[in-house]
Amino acid sequence: MPLTDTACKTAKPREDGKPLRLSDEKGMYLEVMPNGSKYWRLKYRFNAKEKRLALGVYPETTLKEARQKRDDARRRLANGEDPGEQRKLEKMLKQVATANKFEAIALEWHARESHEWSAAHSERVLSAMQTHIFPYIGDRPIHEIRPLELLEVLRKVESAGNIDTTKRLRQRCSAVFRLAILTGRCDSDPAAPLTDALKSQQSTPRKALMREDIPAFLDALEKYDGNLQTKLMMKLMLLTFTRVGEMAMARWEEIDFDKALWTIPPEHRKLPEKSKKTAPPHLVPLSKQSLEVLRQLHAISGGREHIFPNRNSPRRPMSPETLRRALHSMGFRGKADVHGFRSTASTILNEEGFNPDAIERQLSHIETNKVRAAYNRAEYMKERIEMMQWWSHFLKAQTKPN
Template sequence: MALTDVAVKQAKPQDKPYQLPDGESLYLEVTPAGGKRWLFRYRFNGKAGKLALGKYPTVRIAEARDKAAAARKLLADGINPGAQRKADKLAAKLSSESTFAAIAGEWHDKEKHEWSEQHAERVMTSLELHIFPYIGATPINDIKPLELLEVLRRVEKAGNLDTCKRLRQRCSSIFRLAILTGRCDSDPAAPLVDALKTPQVEHRKALNRDELPEFLHALKEMDSNRQTKLMMELMLHTFTRVGEMSMARWEEIDFDAKLWTIPPEHRKLTEKSKKSAAPHLVPLSDHALAILRELQAISGGREHIFPNRNSPNRPMSPETLRRALHRMGFKGKADVHGFRSTASTILNEEGFNPDAIERQLAHVERNRVRAAYNRAEYMEERRRMMQWWSNYVSQQQVG
């Protein structure tokens, strides 16, 4: 006799589990704790089987009967419903592990050891913000170029062309990982290069020869902290990267050898490269040494040459120099990083060895043999070059 909803609801627990048949191999099992679940018993190839169809009251009688009917249909088609259930669960698991977001996570874990912690966080945040809400839950092999293009065009239409370009590149890397691991057949991001707008390359603003006197006069007249002025001057005389300058420590300076040794961890390198890279050696001119001696009176007792005023145990922020440039009236006219271009241009025009200039700029040499050779070369030439450069800069000061 078929069960009724009232009978199921009123079924009381007993000392041992017991079943209430509904007919056609469908049962309600009641446990001593009062739990109730639907079971479907069957035989397949002569072997008994049992299929759980869900708990009551989440699964009501009508739904349990529909599930039992579906199981009987599978049996009639020669399919074991228990085996089919396992196959469906495995397919669902594989599908969830093959979504774009899941593989993006794998890619991020694989690559992040070569990035700084901040960059790794920026990469994942960009995907979470711009990509995952739209195709993150989609199986990666189901994503088509047009679908990805629509997602990227949202970023493009917002005017973020650089972000759009980087996102396409990151998506392409994720698809390539999926191809290599057998979860994707093609890279739908690859053909989108020509479908997206190309961001305009904006070079760092650099001073030319004629602008140096005006800049140095503005620096002299700037109403600012003396330490900030000295940092700007030292940047001009050494043309290092601003991150290297802000992180500089007194232990890196050898006054007797007239040398600043920048450790690999402060250089602009991938995290992986930092582990094996050599320090960057910066010959110090007499002018640079004089600036450093003045700075000793200000911060000589600190770890950093340029300590943060609010948190003296931390270095000064590179942002300080950008704000100083704005106060000097050079917003949009000059960039701190542009000092490197200014020095490089003038030194090349004056006939200095281009290889020595590149070595002084610490540009990464892509040719490994040449890089190994250049590492120890040009030091005396660079010393003369850096002294010439400091003399030249000092001669540009007017007033």
Template structure:
């Protein structure tokens, strides 16, 4: 007779330690194990051999569910397939789908590329994928993802106004799918076809000061009481040497040679791809007289156990935060939520210097070398390795003299002619 739910509920283990087998019908039975666990089993024959198929655990799998699974297994058997082997194949397909999901392959690609990137950048790339790609397409087999599905993801990012993020996400998906194709886990790369349909971000120049705005800016810096003296000196270095904020606040006293008026910025402090830092050269910055004097003033604030020229006074072992000058600019009315006097960012000082020096007639190559820009022309990059050190020294001294006059109240006098 078929098994009843009451019989299944009341079934107790045998006292001899062997499984108790309660038959239902059509090969289905309930096995009550010595520890009290109850398992559904289906007995069937395949190619003359008796086999058994597990159909779940009672009571999580009820009697009704067990019978439905039994009937499905018998249909598979009637169609000429071993249900046990079908189950193994289905499990393998699930495992392969997980291994070949877009998330799995994206993480595989990220692991390889992260070895070449700075840790901070690697984390940012992974966060982008976790935020925009994985929630909707992460579990899908990468071979099944279509261009339309990817475009839907990208359009969502664009719709949020994050055009540059969408562009970078497409580039990363392109690399991920390329890995899938090369490794035989996908037949085509849908991201490659989307390059022409993405919205193009409009590049905006960094907010910077025009030449006629310099006197007012210096007046604001010189008259404010809401800025520490060290921050004031930091602005002087940034504007005169037009170095990047990151490499400036990371400057150590061991990098500064005041006797020879030279600042050596090591590769690890430069804005370079992580994989290039090990083989890159340091960036040499000749120091005009005013900046030599600035560093001598900063020496009076030097902390015994802190190697940095611009130390953090909240964290005695660390350097000043890159955000410090931005906060100071906001208080002056030039940044953040307070732009009543204009809009400036620290990177904009580089644009101001470059614009004025180029318009005045200084050697553009010397200006670019001072900016530590990478030569885009491969041939020039290979053969034009000149540091322009002495030319840059003369140029920076002219620039420092000019800024000093503006700071002292002159009405934007013209820069001396290029030498």
């Protein structure tokens, strides 16, 4: 006798703990488990072998819906198909289709690459993809995406004025497509030909002091009446022309007063994350003037870990943004950039005939020529010591007389 909705609803588990099977018709039955869960099943034979097919869970799958699934399965049997095997095939194809969607492969690419990035960079990369790319093509099978479709997505970002972001997104999409090509999930990279179709950011060089600007700058710095620690940081930046991030993170344990040397650890250098584990520290010879500034600073923060501790959170370093604000208050907004100190020093030292390799080593620039980099590992320390002391004397000579 066929089942009714009432019989399905009121069915109770067996007292002996065994599943209860309530037959409907044509091989379908409702299986009531000891915990009260109810499942639709279809018993059928294929190639003389008895099999069972799950048709859903009651009451999510109603009696009527279960019978429709049963009838679909019986039609397949009539056509010589095993409905159980067909379901496995459909499930596998669905999994493959899901795995071949752009977002899935992008997440796979991100997982492969992110171990070489800092946590903050990894988060920024993923966030940009989630914001600008996944909502538009994340669900698309990667082999179906064409250049024009991707171009329309990227131009949404470009039209908002985010030129650099657009460029980076194109590069990252290209990396995702290359991974898909290598793993046999698509045949081409539709991001590759879009380079010329997108706008290029007009690079704005860092504002650097010219030789003739230095006296006025030093005079403004001397008159700066802000925080003394900030003023001394600015002086040390000009004397050593290191990167502002390296200066902000500097710790007292890195300074050797006896050897007049600052050893910047690789984790504070501007290097790819994967290179920081094996890169050497950057050595900065300290002139007499630099040492004098450091002694003044020692009287302020000598008991702290960082040379430039944050005033609000002393266990943290000072924010590099502090120097930018100081430059503005000195009247150099748009006229000078702290990073530009490096360009100023490099230009003048080259003009004065110092060894270009020693200058580049002092700037901690990475040699782009791999062959040259392999053979040219000299520190040029003797030349750099002389050069840094010359630079300090040069700056002192630019100071306006009182």
